[in-house]
Amino acid sequence: MQAIRYEAPGTVDEAVRLMQADPGARVLAGGTDLLVQFRSGVRQPTAFIDVKRIPELVDITIDDQGLRLGAATPGAAICEHDELRRRWPGLAESVALIGSTQIQGRGSVGGNMCNASPAADTPCPLIVNRAECLIVGPQGQRTVAAEHFMSGPGQNVLTSGEFLAALVLPLPDALTADAYLRLTPRSEMDIAVVGAAVSVTLDATGVCTAARVALAAVAPTPILVPDAAQALIGTHVDAAALDRAAAAARAAARPIDDKRGTVAYRRQVAGVLTKRAAAIACERARGN
Amino acid sequence: MSSIRVETTINDEPAEFLCSGPDTLLTALRDTLGLTGTKEGCSTGDCGACSVLLDGRLVPACLVLAAEVQGRTVTTVEGIAARDALHPVQQAFLEGAALQCGICTPGFIVAAKALLDANPDPTEQEARYWLAGNLCRCTGYDKIIRAVLDAAAEMRKVTA
Numbered sequence A: 001m002q003a004i005r006y007e008a009p010g011t012v013d014e015a016v017r018l019m020q021a022d023p024g025a026r027v028l029a030g031g032t033d034l035l036v037q038f039r040s041g042v043r044q045p046t047a048f049i050d051v052k053r054i055p056e057l058v059d060i061t062i063d064d065q066g067l068r069l070g071a072a073t074p075g076a077a078i079c080e081h082d083e084l085r086r087r088w089p090g091l092a093e094s095v096a097l098i099g100s101t102q103i104q105g106r107g108s109v110g111g112n113m114c115n116a117s118p119a120a121d122t123p124c125p126l127i128v129n130r131a132e133c134l135i136v137g138p139q140g141q142r143t144v145a146a147e148h149f150m151s152g153p154g155q156n157v158l159t160s161g162e163f164l165a166a167l168v169l170p171l172p173d174a175l176t177a178d179a180y181l182r183l184t185p186r187s188e189m190d191i192a193v194v195g196a197a198v199s200v201t202l203d204a205t206g207v208c209t210a211a212r213v214a215l216a217a218v219a220p221t222p223i224l225v226p227d228a229a230q231a232l233i234g235t236h237v238d239a240a241a242l243d244r245a246a247a248a249a250r251a252a253a254r255p256i257d258d259k260r261g262t263v264a265y266r267r268q269v270a271g272v273l274t275k276r277a278a279a280i281a282c283e284r285a286r287g288n
Numbered sequence B: 001m002s003s004i005r006v007e008t009t010i011n012d013e014p015a016e017f018l019c020s021g022p023d024t025l026l027t028a029l030r031d032t033l034g035l036t037g038t039k040e041g042c043s044t045g046d047c048g049a050c051s052v053l054l055d056g057r058l059v060p061a062c063l064v065l066a067a068e069v070q071g072r073t074v075t076t077v078e079g080i081a082a083r084d085a086l087h088p089v090q091q092a093f094l095e096g097a098a099l100q101c102g103i104c105t106p107g108f109i110v111a112a113k114a115l116l117d118a119n120p121d122p123t124e125q126e127a128r129y130w131l132a133g134n135l136c137r138c139t140g141y142d143k144i145i146r147a148v149l150d151a152a153a154e155m156r157k158v159t160a
C-alpha cells in the first residue's frame, strides 16, 4: 500500500499543482470533518494537502470592496475579529455555534461549505450576505454564488484540481443587518434540526427595501427562499409580514424525517426561525 | 512508515520526531514523545480530553495531523505549571476536588487556561460555554466550573 502523503504548500499555485497531480488528494483545512471521516473509513485520500500555510487562505481582510475571508481561516479567528462581528453579526453567530471552542480552533468556513452538509451552519448566512465563492484551479480563477456552491448532500461544484480559496462578501448597505438562528435539542455541540438566516435592508422610514432568507437542514442543500424575502420587502416588517415570510419558508422547506426531527416539525420550525431571525435582523438594521 | 521529520516547540522546549502522513498530533505526543498527559477520549472531536494549545489556540489534538506542527508551538498539560508551582487552575482543581477518575482533567486544565488567558473574568455562563466541548462522566461539572472561577479570582488577585 502506498503511504498517505502530507503536503503543506505555501502558495495557491503549488497547491493547485499538487491537487492536479493526484486525483486522490484532498484539501485539509481544520480537519474537523475530514479527519473524522478518514478515521471512520468514509474517506481514504492518497494525500492531505494542508492549505493553511498559504497566507491568503487564512487571512481576513475588510476594505471598501467588502470582506475577503480566507477559506481555511479557523472559526475562532473569525469570532475574534471585531469589525467582522460588527458588520456581519449573523455570519459571526453561525461560526460561534459550530461545535466547541476546540472545534472552532480548527474548523473553517471553507471546510463547512465544501463538506456540504445540508445542516451546516455557515452557508445560510453566507448566502443571505451575497457571498461569492472564489475558486482556484488548473484553469485559473472563477467565482460561484454561495447558493450555487453546494449541489447535494456532501457534494459541491468543485471539479478536479480545484479548491475554494476565499469567500468574498460585499459591504452591507446602510441600515442593513443579518441574523442566524438554529434549533438544536442541546444548546452546544449539536447539529441543526433547522437553521434560518435573514438579511434585511431598511429605508429611513423603516420600510424594508431588500431582504434575503436562507434555510438549512430542510432540503438536500441550504436553500435561498425568495418568496420569504418578497413577503418582507415593501413592509414595515410588522407581524403580518413576518407571518407571510414564515408561511413562505414553510412552503419552501422540503425536509426529510430523521432522528433529529420529522417533516412536519422541521417545516413548522423553519417558519418560526425565519420569523424570529427576520425580527432580530430588523432590530439590528435599525441600529446601523 | 514514519517518513516525515517534524521540528517543533513543545512546552517551550525544542522537540523533534518522526511521523507518517495520517498520524495525529495526539499519537505523536502520547506514543512517540511519551507525553501521556494529553488523553484520548473519542478521537472524533467530541470530548475535549485531547485539548492542547497550538500557537496559543485551543484545539483537539486528535484532529490535528502530527506533521502540521512543523515550526509551530504546542502547549500540553505538562507545560501548564510554572517550574516551581502549579498553575492556579491546577491548584484550584486540587483544592476544589474538581476531579474523580481524572481522565477529563488534563483537557479541562488546558481549556480553562486558554479561557482565562483570553478572558480573566468570565461569568459562570461564559465558562460553561467555553468548556462545553470538554466532557466529564464523573463530576457533574459543578466543581469544575467552581474551580475555574476560583482560579480566575485568584489570578486577578495576583495581577491586581
Ligand SMILES: Cc1cc2nc3c(=O)[nH]c(=O)nc-3n(C[C@H](O)[C@H](O)[C@H](O)COP(=O)(O)OP(=O)(O)OC[C@H]3O[C@@H](n4cnc5c(N)ncnc54)[C@H](O)[C@@H]3O)c2cc1C
Pocket (backbone or CB within 6 Å): A026, A027, A028, A029, A030, A031, A032, A033, A034, A035, A036, A051, A071, A072, A097, A098, A099, A100, A103, A106, A107, A108, A109, A110, A111, A112, A113, A114, A115, A119, A120, A121, A122, A158, A162, A163, A164, A165, A189, A190, A191, A192, B044, B045, B046
Ligand atoms: C464535535 C464536532 C462538532 C461539530 N459541530 C458542527 C456544528 O455545530 N455546525 C456545523 O455546521 N458543523 C459542525 N461540525 C462539522 C465541522 O466542524 C464543520 O463542517 C467545519 O466547518 C469544517 O471545517 P474544516 O476546516 O474542519 O474542514 P475539513 O475537515 O478540513 O474539510 C472538510 C471537507 O472539505 C474539504 N475542504 C476543506 N477546505 C477546502 C477548500 N478550501 N477547498 C476545497 N475543499 C476543501 C476537505 O477536503 C473535506 O472534504 C462539527 C464537527 C465536530 C467534529
Ligand code: FES
Pocket (backbone or CB within 6 Å): B039, B040, B041, B042, B043, B044, B045, B046, B047, B048, B049, B050, B051, B060, B061, B062, B063
Ligand atoms: S479525543 Fe480528541 S476530542 Fe475526544
Ligand code: FES
Pocket (backbone or CB within 6 Å): B098, B099, B100, B101, B102, B103, B104, B105, B135, B136, B137, B138, B139
Ligand atoms: S473526572 Fe472522570 S471523566 Fe471527569
